[in-house]
Amino acid sequence: xxxxxxxxxxxxxxxxxxxxxxxxxxxxxxxxxxxxxxxxxxxxxxxxxxxxxxxxxxxxxxxxxxxxxxxxxxxxxxxxxxxxxxxxxxxxxxxxxxxxxxxxxxxxxxxxx
Amino acid sequence: xxxxxxxxxxxxxxxxxxxxxxxxxxxxxxxxxxxxxxxxxxxxxxxxxxxxxxxxxxxxxxxxxxxxxxxxxxxxxxxxxxxxxxxxxxxxxxxxxxxxxxxxxxxxxxxxx
Amino acid sequence: xxxxxxxxxxxxxxxxxxxxxxxxxxxxxxxxxxxxxxxxxxxxxxxxxxxxxxxxxxxxxxxxxxxxxxxxxxxxxxxxxxxxxxxxxxxxxxxxxxxxxxxxxxxxxxxxx
Amino acid sequence: xxxxxxxxxxxxxxxxxxxxxxxxxxxxxxxxxxxxxxxxxxxxxxxxxxxxxxxxxxxxxxxxxxxxxxxxxxxxxxxxxxxxxxxxxxxxxxxxxxxxxxxxxxxxxxxxx
Numbered sequence: 001x002x003x004x005x006x007x008x009x010x011x012x013x014x015x016x017x018x019x020x021x022x023x024x025x026x027x028x029x030x031x032x033x034x035x036x037x038x039x040x041x042x043x044x045x046x047x048x049x050x051x052x053x054x055x056x057x058x059x060x061x062x063x064x065x066x067x068x069x070x071x072x073x074x075x076x077x078x079x080x081x082x083x084x085x086x087x088x089x090x091x092x093x094x095x096x097x098x099x100x101x102x103x104x105x106x107x108x109x110x111x112x113x
Numbered sequence: 114x115x116x117x118x119x120x121x122x123x124x125x126x127x128x129x130x131x132x133x134x135x136x137x138x139x140x141x142x143x144x145x146x147x148x149x150x151x152x153x154x155x156x157x158x159x160x161x162x163x164x165x166x167x168x169x170x171x172x173x174x175x176x177x178x179x180x181x182x183x184x185x186x187x188x189x190x191x192x193x194x195x196x197x198x199x200x201x202x203x204x205x206x207x208x209x210x211x212x213x214x215x216x217x218x219x220x221x222x223x224x225x226x
Numbered sequence: 227x228x229x230x231x232x233x234x235x236x237x238x239x240x241x242x243x244x245x246x247x248x249x250x251x252x253x254x255x256x257x258x259x260x261x262x263x264x265x266x267x268x269x270x271x272x273x274x275x276x277x278x279x280x281x282x283x284x285x286x287x288x289x290x291x292x293x294x295x296x297x298x299x300x301x302x303x304x305x306x307x308x309x310x311x312x313x314x315x316x317x318x319x320x321x322x323x324x325x326x327x328x329x330x331x332x333x334x335x336x337x338x339x
Numbered sequence: 340x341x342x343x344x345x346x347x348x349x350x351x352x353x354x355x356x357x358x359x360x361x362x363x364x365x366x367x368x369x370x371x372x373x374x375x376x377x378x379x380x381x382x383x384x385x386x387x388x389x390x391x392x393x394x395x396x397x398x399x400x401x402x403x404x405x406x407x408x409x410x411x412x413x414x415x416x417x418x419x420x421x422x423x424x425x426x427x428x429x430x431x432x433x434x435x436x437x438x439x440x441x442x443x444x445x446x447x448x449x450x451x452x
Contacts, residue, residue, distance in 0.1 A: 001202055001204040001205050001208075002119065002120035002121045002124060002202050002203055002204050002205075003119055003120075003121040004119065004204075005119060005120050005203075005204035006115065006116055006117065006118060006119050006120075007115035007116075007118050007119075007120065007123070008115040008116040009204075010120070010204065010207055011115060013207070013208065013211055014207075014211070017211050017214070017215075020220035020221065021218055021220055021221055022221050026275050028165040028166075028168060028169060029160060029165075029168045029169060029171070029172060029181075030160035030163060030164075030165045030168035031165060031274060031275050033153070033156045033157045033159070033160050033168075034157060034160075034270055034273070034274050034373060035274060036153045036156065036188060037150065037153040037154060037156075037157055037267060037270065037376055038267045038270055038271055038274060040146070040149045040150040040153045040188075040267075041150060041263060041264045041266075041267030041268070042267070043146045043149065043150075044146045044147060044150055044260055044263065044264055045264055046146070047142060047143035047146050047147075047260070048257060048260050048261060048264060049252050049257055050143060051143075051390060051391055052141040052142075052143045052144060052390055052391075053141075055141060055142045055143035056141060056142060058142070059142060059199050059200075065199070065201075068142075068199065068201075069199075069201045069205075069206040069209075070206065070209075070210055072192060072195060072196060072199075072201060072203075072206060073203075073206040073207045073209070073210040074210065075149060075153075075188070075192055076189075076192055076203060076206075076207055077207060077210065077211070079185060079188055079189055079192070080207075082185060083185065086172050086178070086181065086182075086185075087172075088178075088181075088182045088185060089114055089115050090115055090118075090185075090186075090189065091114040091115050091117075091118035091122075091123065092114050092115075092182075093182040093183065093185060093186040093189075094123055094126070094127075094186045094189055094190060094193075095114075095126065096182075096183075096186070097183055097186040097187065097190065098126055098127070098130050098190070101130070102130075105134055107133035107134055108133065108134055108135050139388050144387060144388055147260060147383055147386070147387050148387060150263055150380060150383065151380045151383055151384055151387060153380075154376060154377045154379075154380030154381070155380070157373055157376065157377055158377055160373070161370060161373055161374060161377060162365050162370050164277060164278055165277055165278075227428055227430040227431050227434075228345065228346035228347045228350060228428050228429055228430050228431075229345055229346075229347040230345065230430075231345060231346050231429075231430035232341065232342055232343065232344060232345050232346075233341035233342075233344050233345075233346065233349070234341040234342040235430075236346070236430065236433055237341060239433070239434065239437055240433075240437070243437050243440070243441075246446035246447065247444055247446055247447055248447050254391040254392075254394060254395060255386060255391075255394045255395060255397070255398060255407075256386035256389060256390075256391045256394035257391060259379070259382045259383045259385070259386050260383060260386075262379045262382065262414060263376065263379040263380060263382075263383055266372070266375045266376040266379045266414075267376060269372045269375065269376075270372045270373060270376055272372070273368060273369035273372050273373075276369060277369075278367040278368075278369045278370060279367075281367060281368045281369035282367060282368060284368070285368060285425050285426075291425065291427075294368075294425065294427075295425075295427045295431075295432040295435075296432065296435075296436055298418060298421060298422060298425075298427060298429075298432060299429075299432040299433045299435070299436040300436065301375060301379075301414070301418055302415075302418055302429060302432075302433055303433060303436065303437070305411060305414055305415055305418070306433075308411060309411060312398050312404070312407065312408075312411075313398075314404075314407075314408045314411060315340055315341050316341055316344075316411075316412075316415065317340040317341050317343075317344035317348075317349065318340050318341075318408075319408040319409065319411060319412040319415075320349055320352070320353075320412045320415055320416060320419075321340075321352065322408075322409075322412070323409055323412040323413065323416065324352055324353070324356050324416070327356070328356075331360055333359035333360055334359065334360055334361050
């Protein structure tokens with residue numbers, strides 16, 4: 001579905017979800033930044049005691065992959081809520097960051113020339 | 114730009130950026146989960162000593178807002194890299210999570226009826 | 227009990243606990259650093275949606291204070307396990323850091339003179 | 340020095356440091372919990388792209404070990420500040436947690452009998 005879903009679509013879904021619960025008063029930037037970090041820790045928990053190779057094996061298990069997708073969704077929902085609340089255009093922010101990183105970390109091909 | 118950018122577009126941008134640097138070997142789920150948490154902490158730093166109200170005031174400052182957008186972009190880039198690496202459809206994951214939360218946290222209007 | 231307990235005492239307690247479970251193989255620095263961050267997020271959860279003032283009020287509730295003490299203990303146990311595993315003298319590390327911060331952040335009295 | 344330093348000694352050092360800078364107003368539980376998480380992320384950064392084995396190798400490098408000790412100290416200083424501010428006896432909290440974990444995670448020897 002990622003090919004047919006725009007960032008704006010997801011922003012709308014999150015906005016409506018928050019509005020239907022009248023959670024806007026809780027959605028302050030400080031609280032949302034904490035929430036992103038809290039959910040990021042829950043994603044890490046799946047990989048806490050594993051080596052990187054074992055971590056990859058986890059994702060081959062369909063049930064485990066669903067749990068992990070769920071944790072990623074939690075992080076992203078709070079990121080989108082943060083962007084909604086702070087009026088940040090996500091695509092612009094990501095492209096601008098990647099453009100600057102293009103210079104900070106030159107591609108391998110360029111270095112070889 | 115969020116209205117015209119699909120999730121797949123962003124996934125492609127991140128995938129190409131990673132491939133051009135031959136970073137795929139570093140992009141294991143465990144390392145990426147840590148990276149998301151590390152960037153989430155950098156976003157929190159902007160709000161570390163502020164009250165929630167002062168945190169909001171920060172975003173009225175254009176320069177500060179750009180720094181904060183940058184930190185959010187860093188988190189999202191690693192989330193997208195995680196989804197690319199683990200073959201997760203972000204839209205499906207987010208919608209599925211919101212659908213289940215619809216029952217866990219009933220909307221205010223329903224409760225009042 | 228803090229007046230009568232040395233850091234070495236706590237290090238010994240944690241070391242014995244880990245050894246009795248043969249967890250040394252899991253106690254790699256990378257995994258322990260993740261564990262500290264995961265427990266830190268659980269402490270934050272108690273303050274996620276509160277203003278700083280409300281956060282203080284939580285601690286006046288004896289039951290809540292016990293839960294919060296528990297989360298702090300989890301963080302500290304992993305910090306001590308990390309120090310055990312990496313052979314770090316905690317007192318030296320803390321004093322050395324405070325000494326350097328003494329110059330980075332001059333005391334208020336000195337500034338007034 | 341850990342054998343000769345009590346928890347109370349470290350609490351006193353941190354308390355004096357904070358008082359000399361009149362930072363008590365900033366030291367609210369919510370802000371300190373965030374600070375612990377922020378410093379925990381800085382410790383993780385040292386192990387971000389490494390396998391667990393490579394992480395161990397880092398500590399064999401004296402200069403790197405000092406940097407890592409510094410990050411651990413930052414986490415611990417905020418934990419101690421949190422305990423000072425919330426009036427938590429660290430030794431009691433740790434011992435109480437280890438005692439309960441004694442039952443949750445039975446030692447290997449007991450299981451074998």
